[in-house]
Amino acid sequence: MRLAMIGSGYVGLVTGACFAEMGNNVICVDIDDKKIEQLSQGIVPIFEPGLDKMIKRNLKKGNLHFTTDVKFAIENSDIIFIAVGTPQSEDGSADLNHVLKAAEDIGRYLDHEAIIVDKSTVPVGTADRVKETINAQLKKRFGDRVPFEFDVVSNPEFLKEGDAVADFMKPDRVVVGASNEKSMKIMKELYRPFTMNHERFIAMDVRSAELTKYAANAMLATKISFINEISRIAEAVGADINKVRVGIGSDKRIGYYFIYPGVGYGGSCFPKDVRALEKMAEDNGIEPEIIKAVQHVNQAQRYYFLNKILSKFGEDLEGRVFAIWGLAFKPQTDDMREAPSITIIKELTKRGAFIKAYDPEAMENAKSFWLKDVKAIEYLPNKYDALNDADAMILLTEWKEFRSPDFYEIKKRLKNPVIFDGRNQYNKEFLKEFGFEYYQVGCRT
């Protein structure tokens, strides 16, 4: 099939590359000329395991194209995906400017029958707005006699950064919301190669599909905030959250996924989507009590962890040096959007501390954007160099390379053998015997 992706970010690129891999002809469009220039040469601007090889392979085969020419992409595609960003606007709702701009472009250039797919995460009712926006442009061109039909369907994306290619190739489910039977059939056919092993295609109406995405992210964020709240209770009452986690996860109805205590969730999706769901509920007369509490607990968790450091070293951190292991909001990505590391590093440097940071993938993003205003920071090429003469090591992202480090080396390099582990990666008893002062989330030291 002939496909266009409007927006070539995490979602547009992965979706485009995976559809091309299955033999479709895909045109990825973006307004960012630098990004498109790089991608056309096979240079992938984001870190996502497996993505660069897939892009290079399909570029070479000739079924994946990159362009800034949105007109060309629309004129040469039968299924047009809108995969642009939907950031948080000031009032907390999803900012639909990019989505509606893409819809306007479609209305301006579409000259044949097509299916328009909302892939971006958008509030309920957006498909109707996209349709209206396209129709308004078509009316300008054709009056009341538009010589072709189009349909707008919802197909929210559930991929996880860091596992995005694997998630897309073997999805848990593909959700499509459509009101037109023909569109639903075509979408089912498009996804057939990804669901051949067993049926994973879930068909529903457009509004339910739109809400499904928000409900899924809010549920996952709720699990994280729930375990984080329990972690604080555990510490206060003298229990160990690591044991409680296993104790509750063993119940199949609860499960082990997403109940790891830590420094709170971040990333490009959970924070903005949970906030947008709150706004959507309020706009529709519903008081979203759980959704509000989830966000409150998430913010508070960063400060609960920060307070452990301040309790040890005091409020005045002038002259203190901290080694930070991990900047990305989670492992296997260079994405730092809403990463807890940003809050913690800013709070520490605000009090006079100096940071020696290491992350396997996110340091460029930190340096050039997220932490560019932080002066008291040095980025080191490996995790051990970041430890030299530091008062403590602070682990904030659970990269695999941090799981079994050389504790002799850590002890040798640190000024004091102190570790603050924001992801509960190590064995408390083992580190104690090793002579470390070791702080975790959700249990006493």
Ligand SMILES: NC(=O)c1ccc[n+]([C@@H]2O[C@H](COP(=O)([O-])OP(=O)(O)OC[C@H]3O[C@@H](n4cnc5c(N)ncnc54)[C@H](O)[C@@H]3O)[C@@H](O)[C@H]2O)c1
């Ligand atoms: N990142 C994720 O893990 C993830 C997962 C599921 C769903 N989503 C959702 O998918 C959507 C896209 O997210 P993302 O992370 O890929 O965003 P992103 O910021 O990485 O990419 C968006 C891209 O769209 C481009 N763009 C903006 N306006 C454009 C226009 N008018 N024409 C062409 N290109 C345009 C931008 O330049 C950018 O490259 C969001 O709604 C997000 O919530 C993201």
